[in-house]
Amino acid sequence: MGRWEPGARERLVMAAVDLFADQGYDATTVAEIAERAGVTKSTFFRHFPDKRELLVAGQEALSTLLAEGISAAPADASPLAAVAAGLENAATAFGEVTRQIAPRLAAAVASSAELQERDALKSVSMAAAMTQALVERGVPEMTAALAGELGTLAIKKGFATWSDGDRTDAFAPYAVHALDELQAATHALS
Known part of the structure; x- marks a missing residue:
């Protein structure tokens, strides 16, 4: 071996x-x-x-990249602009191997309640990392939590689009575009 x-x-x-x-x-x-x-x-x-x-390999690194990107955003960035900076920074962790295993990983998670639970915890961890980074920037906790959840949804939505098909481009634009769509959708809530 x-x-x-x-x-x-x-x-x-x-x-x-x-x-x-x-x-x-x-x-x-x-x-x-x-x-x-x-x-x-x-x-x-x-x-x-x-x-x-195995299925959450790199989770801690991803959360760290998200938080570092948010922390490095310009001081005058809105909470969602800071989340977008976090998404762009974290996108470096999404390479060709990630895209290749995405459909098989999704099938494995869908077939196991235990893996679905672990996947949900992964989402909570990412949202918490983004929320904490935003709070450390001075964003009120409720606003930070909402922005962190939107960031997590953007990762999921962007990843689903990016990993579908034979794309060779980077992940970041998909995640940021999904965040923009989510922001627009929040305006429709009022």
Whole structure:
């Protein structure tokens, strides 16, 4: 097994997504994932505490990128403009591998209540990171929470559009466009 070959983490994620899509989340074992990725079980556990965590790999990094982008936005930026800056910064985490596994990942999540729950927690974590970054900029908490939730919805909507089809362009414009659409939709609420 290629225990010391680079890219073990990415290979584990790809192997897991493939196996989850082929045979279901519950029927897939850590040993099968490690074998498909060409690593040992101990290598698996150096990267992930359990198989659930494979599907939220990079979650903490994504939340950090969102918060850093919001913090770096111009001081006079509105809360949603700061969220847009966070989305643009976080878009660097969305590469070709992410686009390739998106349909299989969506199928795996849809087939498992446990994974749906984990996916929901991922959304809560992203919204919380954006909310906290906005509060630290002096945005009132309720406004910050709403902007954080809109940012999370923009990521989901933008990702669904970006990952659908044979696109080769960057993720950021899709997320920012989705945020603009959500902002326009909020005006229709009054």
